[in-house]
Amino acid sequence: MSLTMCLSSSQQVYAPKNHGNDADTAQLWEEYRAKYHKSIQEPDVFWGEMATKYLSWFHPFDKVSSGGFEEGDIAWFHNGKLNASYNCIDRHLPAKADKIAIIWEGDEIGENRRITYNELSKEVARIANVFKLKGVRKGDVVTIYMPMVPEIAMVMLACARIGAIHSVVFAGFSSDSLRDRILDCHSRFVVTTNIGRRGGKTLQLKNIVDHSVERCPNVAHVFVFTYPGSTLPHLSEKDVNMSDLLKKVRPVCPCEFMDSEDPLFILYTSGSTGKPKGVAHTTAGYMLNATLTTDNTFQIKVSILYVCMIVTY
Numbered sequence: 001m002s003l004t005m006c007l008s009s010s011q012q013v014y015a016p017k018n019h020g021n022d023a024d025t026a027q028l029w030e031e032y033r034a035k036y037h038k039s040i041q042e043p044d045v046f047w048g049e050m051a052t053k054y055l056s057w058f059h060p061f062d063k064v065s066s067g068g069f070e071e072g073d074i075a076w077f078h079n080g081k082l083n084a085s086y087n088c089i090d091r092h093l094p095a096k097a098d099k100i101a102i103i104w105e106g107d108e109i110g111e112n113r114r115i116t117y118n119e120l121s122k123e124v125a126r127i128a129n130v131f132k133l134k135g136v137r138k139g140d141v142v143t144i145y146m147p148m149v150p151e152i153a154m155v156m157l158a159c160a161r162i163g164a165i166h167s168v169v170f171a172g173f174s175s176d177s178l179r180d181r182i183l184d185c186h187s188r189f190v191v192t193t194n195i196g197r198r199g200g201k202t203l204q205l206k207n208i209v210d211h212s213v214e215r216c217p218n219v220a221h222v223f224v225f226t227y228p229g230s231t232l233p234h235l236s237e238k239d240v241n242m243s244d245l246l247k248k249v250r251p252v253c254p255c256e257f258m259d260s261e262d263p264l265f266i267l268y269t270s271g272s273t274g275k276p277k278g279v280a281h282t283t284a285g286y287m288l289n290a291t292l293t294t295d296n297t298f299q300i301k302v303s304i305l306y307v308c309m310i311v312t313y
Contacts, residue, residue, distance in 0.1 A: 077260035085161035107197040122251035127158035129249035138163030141187040147196030163256035167266040175211040191223040260284035
């Protein structure tokens, strides 16, 4: 099977390279079917094996699952302790410290960054330490209203590192939509950039956040990053200049030991058919689902570069 994408009106089409052959594909399908049948026939055995294979645990779980949809008391990986930030960064450092973790291409041609695992580790730790300095604690909800810059991933990982729950709000939503989501999850902290750029347009994100926070009296701090190549405006008493504080904190921050069922993040529906609904995703269950799905879909290999691309017109 091949996937093609039309990139411009000139009808240029680029097909991916075939990294295998028919025999490899047939074998992969057989392996997939075997896994699938085991997941249906012996779900606890299957998911226990997958959780051990794909996730790094500070303390192993002693029971795979319990409960059901009837009572809404489903729980996974009882008493297991782990951390999403550790799984995404720390466990890879011994072998991949100098390898690229994030490749970012900005809105303008030539606007790009290459960030290694070692650099990512230090930046995430610094952000986490600034959060802790300003009162963010385990269980707090941090609302993120940012453009597609590397710092948005760093902020999510920093939240996970200290046990805070992040709630990402699309940086194209209005101030009213942002306000509603801040109030609904009782968030006391907001993270943004002064501006955002998308498709050649400049978005005044900080102004939108200010208008939202005016109607959210419980918000204690707004953490403000400076978009590359721009100037940070005057900040109010609630605002935290991340460019300034990040230089003053250590690039090391220990991980919180999170229970497998502790919330990792909240994701809101669009609200197009009614009041937005926040769906909470737990730590171990979400990580295992994301990792296993990605591996089954792409058969991840360290020699291949995987790209998540958003095309704007």
